[in-house]
Amino acid sequence: MNLHTSIFFRMLKLGIESYKPTAPHEIPMPSASHGQDHKTIRIPYLGPDGKVLAKDEDEAVRPKILKMIIRLNNRLNPVVDADKPWASVESGKQNIHSIFGNYFPKSRVDWQGCDPTSDQVLRWWVFSGFGALELHRLDEQTAQSEQVNGQTPTFVSSYEFLKDLPVRPGLAGYGGAVYLDRQGNILKMKLRGKDVFPTDGKAWEAAKFAYRSTSMVWVTLYDHLFFSHYSVSNSGVLATINNLPIDNPLRLLLKPFLFRTAAINNGGADSLLPKGSSFFRASGFTWEGMEEAYSLMLNRVALKPLPDLLRERGIDRASLSALPEDIFPFGRDGELYWNSLNGFSADILHHAPAFRNIEKNDAVKAWWEQMNGTLRFSPSDLSTDRMATFLTQFFYTVSAFHSWVGHVTPYVKDPSIAAGKLFPDAVMANQQNSAELGVIASITGLPTPSLLGDFSHLMPDDYSRGSLNRLHENLLQVGQEIQQRNARRDIALRAFLPEELNLSVAI
Numbered sequence: 001m002n003l004h005t006s007i008f009f010r011m012l013k014l015g016i017e018s019y020k021p022t023a024p025h026e027i028p029m030p031s032a033s034h035g036q037d038h039k040t041i042r043i044p045y046l047g048p049d050g051k052v053l054a055k056d057e058d059e060a061v062r063p064k065i066l067k068m069i070i071r072l073n074n075r076l077n078p079v080v081d082a083d084k085p086w087a088s089v090e091s092g093k094q095n096i097h098s099i100f101g102n103y104f105p106k107s108r109v110d111w112q113g114c115d116p117t118s119d120q121v122l123r124w125w126v127f128s129g130f131g132a133l134e135l136h137r138l139d140e141q142t143a144q145s146e147q148v149n150g151q152t153p154t155f156v157s158s159y160e161f162l163k164d165l166p167v168r169p170g171l172a173g174y175g176g177a178v179y180l181d182r183q184g185n186i187l188k189m190k191l192r193g194k195d196v197f198p199t200d201g202k203a204w205e206a207a208k209f210a211y212r213s214t215s216m217v218w219v220t221l222y223d224h225l226f227f228s229h230y231s232v233s234n235s236g237v238l239a240t241i242n243n244l245p246i247d248n249p250l251r252l253l254l255k256p257f258l259f260r261t262a263a264i265n266n267g268g269a270d271s272l273l274p275k276g277s278s279f280f281r282a283s284g285f286t287w288e289g290m291e292e293a294y295s296l297m298l299n300r301v302a303l304k305p306l307p308d309l310l311r312e313r314g315i316d317r318a319s320l321s322a323l324p325e326d327i328f329p330f331g332r333d334g335e336l337y338w339n340s341l342n343g344f345s346a347d348i349l350h351h352a353p354a355f356r357n358i359e360k361n362d363a364v365k366a367w368w369e370q371m372n373g374t375l376r377f378s379p380s381d382l383s384t385d386r387m388a389t390f391l392t393q394f395f396y397t398v399s400a401f402h403s404w405v406g407h408v409t410p411y412v413k414d415p416s417i418a419a420g421k422l423f424p425d426a427v428m429a430n431q432q433n434s435a436e437l438g439v440i441a442s443i444t445g446l447p448t449p450s451l452l453g454d455f456s457h458l459m460p461d462d463y464s465r466g467s468l469n470r471l472h473e474n475l476l477q478v479g480q481e482i483q484q485r486n487a488r489r490d491i492a493l494r495a496f497l498p499e500e501l502n503l504s505v506a507i
């Protein structure tokens with residue numbers, strides 16, 4: 001590993017040693033007075049209004065001296081792309097394990113004896129893994145034009161929208177799309193605009209590697225960092241501290257789901273987002289390419305209820321009803337979890353005395369307006385039902401969704417699964433890139449408060465405490481249902497198992 005990576009890894013290890021986990025029952029009550037005068041730090045690549053709080057309500061933010069070392073490290077150390085290849089997949093795995101094994105979180109993906117680079121696992125990637133984030137049903141005309149030997153594809157998971165973003169010299173561009181029939185069988189791929197078929201030997205293997213790698217890079221950059229951390233959670237913590245008094249029931253209800261958000265977003269603004277930062281180095285974009293990616297992301301940001309999102313993409317349960325029951329595990333398990341959260345939000349908002357007429361509360365109206373200014377939740381007029389749906393989507397995003405899109409360990413512990421930057425025709429990450437990715441995965445290994453834990457002290461009244469108990473009971477049933485589904489799947493999906501879920505984007 002080069003000097004930049006090794007300095008960053010050392011600082012990370014110091015952070016890990018001094019980290020004190022917080023149990024859900026230890027999450028403090030809101031304490032910082034609301035108002036517009038909380039100091040913020042401007043983050044230019046997050047758009048014209050991009051900013052993070054300078055302080056967290058509960059946790060210390062990274063000390064100035066460490067921020068300075070990180071900035072100097074980003075600025076002064078050269079970016080290294082070319083490096084030695086691993087002698088073999090096995091030796092790569094062993095070396096990565098010996099350096100990062102103590103810091104990685106436990107992998108939530110077990111390939112269950114399948115070769116992770118196989119076509120079978122590619123299908124898992126599309127319907128359960130990071131490919132599912134960009135999966136949609138093809139419209140009739142496009143499906144006809146993408147036929148393979150008279151077979152018409154039904155679905156595509158495509159990262160081809162990244163193919164023209166500039167990458168550093170010596171690297172290949174991103175991209176990759178997988179086309180599948182109505183049973184979920186793979187028909188072909190597209191890489192940087194060209195069709196590639198399963199019979200194409202090395203070109204097929206390289207296309208699969210490029211697709212897996214591109215999806216990991218984009219999901220980390222967009223779904224994890226930009227969307228979960230800096231859009232949804234960040235807007236939540238800013239709107240809450242700006243508008244809601246410490247005893248407002250909504251402030252209490254949101255507290256566990258915003259725990260440590262300001263501290264982690266403040267830290268990531270130096271170490272992950274800027275030019276020269278560890279994520280910039282682990283990926284292959286030029287800084288111009290990264291800026292283009294940021295403007296793509298800004299255009300995309302919108303918080304939509306999961307059922308609407310799946311319906312728009314033609315992959316909701318009703319649209320898939322004529323197809324195999326478990327064709328789309330990520331959507332099917334996700335809907336189950338979402339419905340459980342929605343039961344909780346709707347129950348509290350409709351029945352808890354503390355929330356009676358909440359939509360008429362001036363502080364809540366101001367909070368809603370600020371949230372929607374950045375998150376574009378639509379339709380945006382405030383009612384109890386709409387607030388319940390909004391909170392459901394908010395809780396879903398900062399808990400299960402964030403934990404899953406931030407979980408890259410299974411893919412970086414084996415260099416043949418994915419890389420952060422692509423070399424022409426590559427099918428494996430090199431030693432330097434494995435180290436860069438290993439450090440990023442290590443950041444996610446710290447324990448944070450669990451959704452299944454007891455945070456009832458933050459519920460604003462007895463009725464809400466009862467709702468939380470019912471949510472926990474319901475989530476255990478969701479867990480059992482997913483376990484039963486997993487027993488019938490070739491490769492399990494652990495994204496929505498309740499015991500895996502954190503409350504907030506605390507890491």
Ligand SMILES: [Fe+2]
Binds near residue numbers: 224229402406505507
């Ligand atoms: Fe995260």
